[in-house]
Amino acid sequence: MGRHAPEPRSRNRPLKVYVTETERTALTEAARSAGLSVSDFLRRVGLGVQVRSILDQDHVHEVMRARADLGRVGGLLKMWLAERPGVGAPPRSVRALLDRIEAAQDEVRQKVRAL
Structure with missing residues (x-):
């Protein structure tokens, strides 16, 4: 209408x-x-x-903030890998963690789009 x-x-x-x-x-x-x-x-x-529910909008903003936090952590891990590979943890473990963070970001992105 x-x-x-x-x-x-x-x-x-x-x-x-x-x-x-x-x-x-x-x-x-x-x-x-x-x-x-x-x-x-x-x-x-x-x-x-x-x-639209204001509660839904609040939840979307919270999820987007969490996704941004994941991005910042991933960025720090990438920087650490580039500048100090192998110091404190094996690069393979850090790369695996970075892959998990990126997968979580993708999942959050898909769920937000589905709303």
């Missing part, structure tokens, strides 16, 4: 929706997780506007 432009603050026409207590709780929680009032949530859903 297309987006509907809001009318100038003339929202004085209530619309009754009969729900069970379970449905009321679910709608209230869904609105809260989207950072909206129940009225705004129902209006947007009813008009076909996609409502």
